[in-house]
Amino acid sequence: MPTTEALSAETADASRFDGNLTELEYLALASSFNLADGHARQELTPGQSKVVGELPGLWAEAVMRPVDEIEEEAHRAFFHLLGQKSYPGADGRVLACYSSSVAMEIFARALVAETDTIALVHPTFDNIPDILRGVGLRLVALEEDVLHGGDLPAELLAEVGAIFVTTPNNPTGKVLSRERLARLAAQCAETGVVLALDTCFRGFDVAGQYDHYEVLEASGCRWVVIEDTGKLWPTLELKIGWLVRSANVGLPLAKVYSDILLGVSPLIMLMIKGLAEDAADGGLADLHEFIATNRALVRANLDGIPGLTFVDPDSRVSVERIHLGERLAMDVWEKLRAHNVYLLPCAKFHWANPSEGDHMLRIALSRSPVSLDVATRALRDVLLGE
Known part of the structure; x- marks a missing residue:
């Protein structure tokens, strides 16, 4: 895996980044507001x-x-x-x-x-x-x-x-x-x-x-x-x-x-x-409720932003995609990075036609609600401050 410094240099001009999603996720690992990778990073339950x-x-x-x-x-x-x-x-x-x-x-x-x-x-x-x-x-x-x-x-x-x-x-x-x-x-x-x-x-x-x-x-x-x-x-x-x-x-x-x-x-x-x-004894139902609550928090924090839409309204998995309208995802990603907030641009998900994901970001939901709240409020500020 390349070093954080090397990846940071590669992404200094975000529009030229040609790496993979895992490299972008790697950049987020040191941040308190890492909403990039889909791994579970919330607090342990009792x-x-x-x-x-x-x-x-x-x-x-x-x-x-x-x-x-x-x-x-x-x-x-x-x-x-x-x-x-x-x-x-x-x-x-x-x-x-x-x-x-x-x-x-x-x-x-x-x-x-x-x-x-x-x-x-x-x-x-x-x-x-x-x-x-x-x-x-x-x-x-x-x-x-x-x-x-x-x-x-x-x-x-x-x-x-x-x-x-x-x-x-x-x-x-x-x-x-x-x-x-x-x-x-x-x-x-x-x-x-x-x-x-x-x-x-x-x-x-x-x-x-x-x-x-x-x-x-x-x-x-x-x-x-x-x-x-x-x-x-x-x-x-x-x-x-x-x-x-x-x-x-x-x-x-x-x-x-x-x-x-x-x-x-x-x-x-x-x-x-x-x-x-533990999950069979109620933990899995608790996890479903946790993800649903975090999804509702994200949607509430981003509600009403001009041009922004939620792409997968019926999704139950631990990620949430948003469409940014005319905004390019990598441009928004770069601005969020200045706030130490990391989401995942979606172009690489569309492996056969990356341009289909140019205007979308993915938000990981398996996170502390406090971190999720701060990060999505920063995203709202960035999108409204343009």
Whole structure:
């Protein structure tokens, strides 16, 4: 990762910045008003603090117990929390990774052994196309209105070896319904196309918590799902990305996995198990209320600004997009930076056509309400002071 100083020099002229979203997020890490990255950075709840306070005991437990037993308990607690009771946890089809990005890298490296072309939902977070392109895959944009509108065109399915969908999507919050997933999986089964899902924001929207694995297993298609704990709980980047696969996937996922890592710390697995159990005991509902309250705060603070609109009125995920009207997002980003406030310009989300995001910013909601209030009031001042 480049140094903060190097990135600051690169972005001195914001209009010429050609880096990725993670580089912009990195610049925000030292700020008290970092509303850039989508990771959970709010304060721990009492229940979560209790789990963290038990870490010394969890360490001792991790030393004594078999790792595979701990891992099975951890993914069962997490998957069942989010309604995924049909996930294949008993036959070695769940691989624990350091993060969802590592899981995605493993998937991409395995997929390129079979195909050179993949359809990817558009827009979505830019590290997904970057990882896929990085292994040599050619990307075909799959627009959200096409994805959610009905059967995919036969010519698209004939062109690609895989389809990659983020649901709920980042940054739009759109969720692939059970009916659409069933039909998409059926089309993939009919054509032999691999269906890959990134469900890292699933925990924020109950509409995305129907049993995806029940649908996928019934379809007979070849599938891969990437799950993630890192967006839900403020665990200082201690997290797990799970890579789950169908029995018939036919990709060398286990081999590539073994090339990259041995496994995830059982201490982190026990922590995730405890956090999932706390979430099942009311913590997840509390999180939904927390995000909804923060979203309402943002909308109230920015209400009435000429030209500003909220792009995703029905979103439940932990980010909020705003359209700035005629203003360029990078210009506003640069002015906010003078106040030590960081949001995320949206051009890079639109990886196939960046100009579509030139006038949008994304605001992270998994933050302290005080920081969120101060930062969005600064944004209001900047927009009204032009």
